[in-house]
Amino acid sequence: MIVDCTLGGGGHTSSILKKMKALHLNMKHRVLGLDRDPDAIARAKIRFENEIRCGELEVVHSSFSQGLAAVNNRPIYGIMADLGISSDQIDSETRGFSFRYPAPLDMRMNTHNDNSLADLLATITETELSDLIWKYGEERFSRKIARKLIDLRSKNEFPKDTLRLADAIASVFPPPMRHKRMHPATQTFQALRIAVNEELLELEILVQKILPAVHTGGRIAVLAFHSLEDRVVKETLRNQELYSLPSRKAIQASDEEIEANPRSRSAKLRFAIRK
DSSP, X not given: OEEESOOTTSHHHHHHHHHHHHTTOOOTTOEEEEESOHHHHHHHHXXXXXXXXXXSEEEEEOOGGGHHHHHTTOOEEEEEEEOSOOHHHHHOSSSOSOSSSXXXXXXXXXXXXXXXXXXXXXXXXXHHHHHHXXXXXXOTTHHHHHHHHHHHHHTTOOOSSHHHHHHHHHTTSOGGGTTSSSOTTHHHHHHHHHHHHTHHHHHHHIIIIIGGGEEEEEEEEEEEOSXXXXXXXHHHHTOTTTEEOSOXXXXXXXXXXXXXXXXXXXXXEEEEEEO
C-alpha cells in the first residue's frame, strides 16, 4: 500500500490515486490516508466517498506515532509526508494557526487533545518560553518576546486571541522591523505551533519507526517547510545503509509555482528509495 501520512485537504492522495489508475494498478486497499485533524478526516470522507466505498482508499484518524498501528503489518511500498499545516487550517478563523483573524489561542491539530496554546501559555515559565521560541522558531528576539508575554500574564493583561498575541509580539521589535514582508510574529507562531502539537517528536517517530518500515524498493517523499524539520529529514535519508538518494539536493518550488502558490516558497521536498 501507499501511505499518505498527512492527508490534509487530500491533494497528494488524489494525485496518487489518479496515477495508480493511469498505470492500471490493482486499486483494492492500495492507499491509506492518515491525519490527526478530525476536520480533515471528515472532509476527506466526503471528498473521497466513492474511493472509500470501492476499497481504493482507507482513511484513518491517526498521527505519525500511531501510523504503523493503522498499517497493521501490511507492506508499505510508498510513503508521503507533508509536514506543513494545511491551507484549511491556516485559513480557519477559529483554529488559531493564523494571526490574520482574532482567533482563539488554540493551534491544536487534533482538537480532541486537551492542551491548547492557551493552556501552554498559562503555565510556562519565562525561561521555558524563551528557549522554546529560540529552539523551534530560531527567533533572535526570543528573550524579549518571552519577557513581554510573561509580563502581560502577570498583569492579567494577556492577549485573548491570536491577533492581539501577534501585536504583543510585534511590539518588542524595533519599529523598522515591524513592517517588513514577513510579519515579526511569524517565527514565534511557528515555534508555539510546534510545541503545542509536539511536531518534532512526531517527526522523530516518523523517521525512526515508519520510514524504515517501507518495503525494499519503496519510495519515500517528505515535504518540509522549515529548517528544523528539513535538517532531520536530510540527515535521516543520508543513511546509506537504508536509503538511496536519486538527488542529494532538496526539490524546491519554481518561480512559476511560487507565483501561483506563495506558500510553496519555503517548501523542500526530499525523495529516497528504500534499499
